[in-house]
Amino acid sequence: DMANIAKKVSWSGRGDDRGERTPLLNGDEEVKYNRQVPDTDSPLRRSTTTLSCPQMCLAYKSGFRCLEIRRWVICGLIGFLTGLIACMIDIAVEKLAGYKYFAVKLNIEKYTELGGLSISLILWAVLNSAFVMFGAIAVAFVEPIAAGSGIPQIKCFLNGVKIPRVVRLKTLVIKVFGVICSVAGGLAVGKEGPMIHSGAVVAAGVSQGRSTSLKKDFKIFEYFRRDTEKRDFVSAGAAAGVSAAFGAPVGGVLFSLEEGASFWNQMLTWRIFFASMVSTFTLNFFLSIYHGKPGELSSPGLINFGRFDSDSVQYNLYEIPLFIIMGALGGVLGALFNIINYWLTIFRIRYIHRPCLQVMEAMLVAAVTATVSFAMIYFSNDCQPLGQDNTEEYPLQLFCADGEYNSMATAFFNTPERSVRSLFHNPPGTYNPVTLGVFTLAYFFLAVWTYGLTVSAGVFIPSLLIGAAWGRLFGILLSFIISCIIWADPGKYALIGAAAQLGGIVRMTLSLTVILVEATGNVTYGFPIMLVLMTAKIVGDYFIEGLYDIHIKLQSVPFLHSDAPPTSHWLTAREVMSSPVTCFNRVEKVGRIVDVLSNTSTIHNGFPVVAHTSENDEHISVLIKSKTCLASSRLSQRKLQLKDFRDAYPRFPPIQSIHVSQDERECMMDLTEFMNPTPYTVPQETSLPRVFKLFRALGLRHLVVVDNENRVVGLVTRKDLARYHVGKDGLEELHLAQT
Amino acid sequence: DMANIAKKVSWSGRGDDRGERTPLLNGDEEVKYNRQVPDTDSPLRRSTTTLSCPQMCLAYKSGFRCLEIRRWVICGLIGFLTGLIACMIDIAVEKLAGYKYFAVKLNIEKYTELGGLSISLILWAVLNSAFVMFGAIAVAFVEPIAAGSGIPQIKCFLNGVKIPRVVRLKTLVIKVFGVICSVAGGLAVGKEGPMIHSGAVVAAGVSQGRSTSLKKDFKIFEYFRRDTEKRDFVSAGAAAGVSAAFGAPVGGVLFSLEEGASFWNQMLTWRIFFASMVSTFTLNFFLSIYHGKPGELSSPGLINFGRFDSDSVQYNLYEIPLFIIMGALGGVLGALFNIINYWLTIFRIRYIHRPCLQVMEAMLVAAVTATVSFAMIYFSNDCQPLGQDNTEEYPLQLFCADGEYNSMATAFFNTPERSVRSLFHNPPGTYNPVTLGVFTLAYFFLAVWTYGLTVSAGVFIPSLLIGAAWGRLFGILLSFIISCIIWADPGKYALIGAAAQLGGIVRMTLSLTVILVEATGNVTYGFPIMLVLMTAKIVGDYFIEGLYDIHIKLQSVPFLHSDAPPTSHWLTAREVMSSPVTCFNRVEKVGRIVDVLSNTSTIHNGFPVVAHTSENDEHISVLIKSKTCLASSRLSQRKLQLKDFRDAYPRFPPIQSIHVSQDERECMMDLTEFMNPTPYTVPQETSLPRVFKLFRALGLRHLVVVDNENRVVGLVTRKDLARYHVGKDGLEELHLAQT
Structure with missing residues (x-):
C-alpha cells in the first residue's frame, strides 16, 4: 500500500537558522548541540526531575544572560581591536607617505633650479614601485584572498557563502601590510575597504577564541563556534570597520544590515552598534594620544571630510x-x-x-601612476598663491613664482x-x-x-x-x-x-x-x-x-540577493529543487553512510533522514556532510560529544581521511543524535518567491520539498535559488561554481 | 483505513506574509488575489499561450516596475503631507503659546507694581484650562483613541495587532487639534508623539487612496488595499513623523525598524528613508518660508536642540x-x-x-500646572542679568532689579x-x-x-x-x-x-x-x-x-515581542497551539460555512481547508473570517472578484448582516478561489522559539500544526504566542483581550 510506506519528513538546519539559539546552563559543556526531542536523553531534560520549575528557569535564565554578556564583551573587543588596527594603518600610511613626499619634494626643489627633473621622476617612480612591490609580493605569494578591497568577500560571507580563508589571521596581516604599502606607494586606492575586511577578520578571530593560523586555542567562547554566531560577529566587525574608516557608526550598522542581515534581530543590531561605537571611540582615543592631545575624543573617524557648515554652504530648492x-x-x-x-x-x-606577473603589473601601475602625476604637474602651469590655510602639506613651487604653488600638485602630490x-x-x-x-x-x-x-x-x-x-x-x-x-x-x-x-x-x-x-x-x-x-x-x-x-x-558563488527575481512567480519549488535526493534511514549501515558522503557527485550536502510509517517513529533530519564525517571517524572509539564538533569547527576532516574497516562498514549507526526532528518543509507547489523568502528570513541552507503524502521529493539549496537571475530577456539561469 | 483518510494540509496566509507580493499586469484589475496554482484559470496564466516568454516577462517586469514607482510616489506624498502637518502644528502652537505668554506677561508686569498678582495667576490658569478644555473635549467625546502620545498604538499596529480607528482621518484631525490645545495650554507635554501618530495616519490614508471618514474613494492605489502593504506604508509614515519631529531621518528609519520590522526588506527600508527625508525637507522648506527666508533649507527638524559644537564642548575619558x-x-x-x-x-x-470626568481632570491638571508654575516663579528670587543672547523669548522681570530677569520663569514660562x-x-x-x-x-x-x-x-x-x-x-x-x-x-x-x-x-x-x-x-x-x-x-x-x-x-493586546521568551525552549507547538481546529472541506455546504463563521466562540479566524486523499485533490487553505463573510454574501448573485475584496477592505461586513435563505444553505460552495494552496506548516514537536521566529520573520497570523501523517492537529495564532511571557518566577501566561 503506497500510503503505508509514505515517508514522513523532518529536518535539521543545524546551526543554520539565524536567531534561534539554545541557551546553556553555566559551564555545562555536554549539552546537546540541537534542541532535543522530549524522548532523548539530554542532561538538561533530565534535570527537570531534580529541579523544580522556577529553579530551573532561573538557572536557565542566568545561563542565557551569561551568554548575552559574553556576546557584548566580544563585540566590545571587536570594536576595540578594529579601532586599534585602523589607527595603526592610518599612522603607518601617514608616516610612510610623509617621508616619501618629503624626499621627492626636496629632490624636485633641488632639480627645478639645476634642470634634470627626470631624476626626480625616476626617484618618485622607483619609490612608488618599491612600496607596491612589497605589498604585491605579500598578497600574490602569501595570501591571494587579501587582494582587492575585501568588500565583495565580506558581502559573500555575510550572505552565507563560504569562501575559504577569508577571515583568517594570516589574511588580516597581509591585508594590513598590503594596504599600507599600496597607499604609501601612491596608487589610486583607498584604505577603507581593507579596514572593513580587517574588522571582519578580527571579529571572526575574537569570537572563536582561537586562531588556526597561530595554532592557538584560548579555550574561551567555545559556545560561539558555529556558523550563525560567527556570522553575527562578523557583521559587527564589518560595521566596526566602516565606523573606524568613516567615523560613521550608524552608517556601519546600516552597511552590515544592507549587506548581511535578513532577519531583523534587535539585540544583534544593538550589539553591532555597540561594536561600531567602541571602534570609533578607540580610534579617536589613540589618535588623540598620537596627536598629542590625549583625551580629546571629539574628532570623528579617519576620513574627515571636514565639516560642511550649514550657515556658509547651503543649498536651495x-x-x-x-x-x-x-x-x-x-x-x-x-x-x-x-x-x-x-x-x-x-x-x-x-x-x-601567475603571481610574478601580477607583482610586475602592480609595479608597472605604480610607476605609470607616478609618471602620469609627474607629467601632469610638470606640464600644468596653474600657479596659485600660497594661502594661510594649511591645507597644503607639501606645496610644490616648481616653476611658479615665489609665494605661489603648483595647483595640479595639490591633487596628485598628496x-x-x-x-x-x-x-x-x-x-x-x-x-x-x-x-x-x-x-x-x-x-x-x-x-x-x-x-x-x-x-x-x-x-x-x-x-x-x-x-x-x-x-x-x-x-x-x-x-x-x-x-x-x-x-x-x-x-x-x-x-x-x-x-x-x-x-x-x-x-x-x-x-x-x-x-x-x-x-x-x-x-x-x-x-x-x-x-x-x-x-x-x-x-x-x-x-x-x-x-x-x-x-x-x-567568482560564480551562490549569492542570494535580497529579493527573488521579479518575474520568478511562475516557478515552483518543484521546478527549482534538486532531485533525486539521497536519504538516510534513521538507523543506517555505516558502509552506506561512508559511501554517500564520499560520493563527490552528490548535489547536496545535507541528507534527509526518513522513516517508514510502519515503524512507530518518524523523526527525520538532514545531516551536514562534514559533520557526519567527523561523526563517522569517531564511530568506533567513543560516544561523540558536542565538544568534538566545536573543536573541529570550522574545518572538519574530509571523509577520505577516515579509514573504515570492512567490519565497521557492517555496523549500524543511529543518526538520531545528529538530526533536528522539526525541520521546515514546503509543498512542491510553493512559488519561488515564497521559498526565497523562507531562505532569506530564516537563513536556511537546505529546505526539504515534500509532496502531499509528506514524502521527500526534493531538496532546495542556496545554489538552486542563486541560479535564477533577471537578464535582458527575462529569467536566466547562471552557472555556479562548486564551493 | 486511517492512512487512507489522512488529511493533507496546505494553507493561506492571504496577504499576511510580508515581503512577497504578486505583481500585476498594467491595469489588469481582474487578476486573482493570490498566486494561482498551475491548474486554475488565471488570466495571466492563460496568457502564456499567446505571449512568448520574453514578451511576457517584459510585460510582467514593467507591471512590477509600475507598482514600485507607485510605492515611491506614495512614500513621497506621505513624507510631504507629514512634513506639512508637523509644520502646521508647530506654527499653531508657537502662535497660540506666544499670544498666551504675551498676555500673561503684560498682565504680570502690570500687577507687579500695582500688587494683586493673584489676578495674573487666575488669568494664566483660566487661559490654560480653556485651551486644555477644548482639546480634552475633542478627544474625550469625539475620538478617544486620539488620547496620549499614540506611540503605543502605532507600536501595536506595526506589530500586527489591529486596533480599531487608530489610522482614520478623524483620529488625525482630533489628534492635531488636541495636541495644539494641550501644548498651548501649558501642560507638561510634547508634540512629538502625536506627530508620529499623525504620520502613520497620513500614510494609511494616502496609501489606500480613500478616506472612510469622508466617504471618499479616489479609486487610486487599489492594489495596496491589504494588510501587508498598508503596514509597510504606516511604518514609512511613522518614520516621517519622527523625522519631522526631531529632524532625524535616520532615527526615524531606525524607529520604524525597531518597532515594526521583522523581515529586513532593503527596498522597503529605502522607501521609508525616502519618506523621512522628504518629510524633513518639506518641513524645512515651509518653515523657511514662514520665517521669511524662503529656500534656506539647512535648518534641521522641529526640535532643534541647538548644535553642540565639538570644539567648545567635548568630553574626556x-x-x-x-x-x-x-x-x-x-x-x-x-x-x-x-x-x-x-x-x-x-x-x-x-x-x-466618563468623558466629562476626563475633561474635568484635564482642566484641573492645566490649572494646577499654571498655579505651581506661578508659585515657583513667585517664590523664587533667583535673578539673573539679561544677556545679549536672545534665548529668552519672554523674560519676566517680576521682582528683579532692572536689567535682570527671573530665572525660574525661563523654565516655566516657555x-x-x-x-x-x-x-x-x-x-x-x-x-x-x-x-x-x-x-x-x-x-x-x-x-x-x-x-x-x-x-x-x-x-x-x-x-x-x-x-x-x-x-x-x-x-x-x-x-x-x-x-x-x-x-x-x-x-x-x-x-x-x-x-x-x-x-x-x-x-x-x-x-x-x-x-x-x-x-x-x-x-x-x-x-x-x-x-x-x-x-x-x-x-x-x-x-x-x-x-x-x-x-x-x-490594553491586553496580543503584542509579539522581538524574541521568544528565553525560557520557552521546553514548549512545543503541541502545547502552544489552539485545538480542536474547525476545518472546511474544499467544497463545503453554505449552511455549515455560515454557521461556523457566525459562531463567535471559535478561537481562531482562519480555517484550514482539508481534503481526503481518497479524492485526487489535496489543496487546503485557511480562510480569513471576514473575507469569507463577504464571499458568502455575494454567493448567490455573481462571481466574486478581487475588486470586491479591495472595495470592502478593511471593514468587511459582519456575517450577521448577511441573510442566507434555507435554499441557499443547501448549496455547495467551492472554496478553491479563497485559499492559498501552499501554506506554511510545522510538525507538532517544533519548539516555541522556532514557531515564534517563523511568525516574526514571515509576518504570519496563523500557522497550521500537523502531525506526522500531515493531519491538522492545531492552529497557532498570534494570541497563542503573545500569551507567554517571562515573569519573576519563570514563564507566565497572560490573559489577553479579544481583538
Missing part, C-alpha cells in the same frame, strides 16, 4: 534638479568605470594569473583623502577648470586600471576623488554660465559629484547616504545626497551591475 | 563613569515615573472613565522645547542649583500626572526636560565638589541627563541614540549617549517595563 543631473552623470561614469574594469578583470583572469578634502573645502578659485578636467580624466583611468590588481586596496576614496574633481568642475562651469555665482559654491558641487560617482560605481544606497552624511557631519545634505545616489543607481543599473556585484558574479 | 552613573540614576527615576504612572492609569481606568534648549546651551551660571532642584521635582510630578490624561500629548519632551534639569544640576554640583570646573560644562551634563531620563522612561535604545545624535547635530556624543541609554534600560528594566509597554499591556 532650484539646485535640486542640478543635483539630479549630476546623479545621472555619476551613474553613467560609474557604469563606464565598471564596464572597463569588467573587461580588464576578464583579461586578468585569462592572462595574468594622499587621496587629503585631495578629496581640499576639493571639498578650498575656497572658490583655488582650481583651474582645465587642471580639474585633465586630472579627472587621468585619475579615472588610473583608478580603473588599479582596481583588481593583486594588491590590497579599496575603491571608495578614488571614486570620491574622481567625483569630487568633476563635481567641482561642474560647479565652476555653472558659475561661468550663470553669472550669479553666489550660490554655486564649488565645494558643495564637489561633494555631490563625489556622492554621484561613488554611487554609480558601488550602487550602495541607504548605508552610503548615512556614511556620507556622517562623514561630512551635516544632516542637511542628506536629502540631496539621497536623491543623487538613487539617480546614480537607477541610471547605472541600466548599463551594468555595481562593481562589487560584478566581482562576486565573476 | 574620565567623564564616562560619571555618565554611566547618570544613566543608572535615569533608570531609577524613569522606573519611578513609570510605577507612579502605572498606578495612576489603573486608578483612571477604574474611576475616571514652551518645553525652548526650556530644554536653554538648559542645554545657556552658559554656566545661568541657573541657581536650588531653582533647578525644585523645578525638577515639580515638573516630574506634573509630567507623571499629565501622561495618560484624555488629551493628545507626548512624553518625549517632558522627559527630556526633567532629565536636562537634573543633569544640569548634576553638572553644577560636580563643579562645586571638584574645583576644576573647566570640563564640567553643565550643558553637556544636561544633555546626558536628558538622555538618561528619556531612556529610563521609554527604554528605546538604538533609535533613541540616533535620534538624539541627529537632534544635537553632533556624532561625538553618540558613544556616551549610547552607554547612558543602555545603563538606563538595564537599571530600569530591573524595576518595571517601559512606559509604552506598560500601556500596551494594560
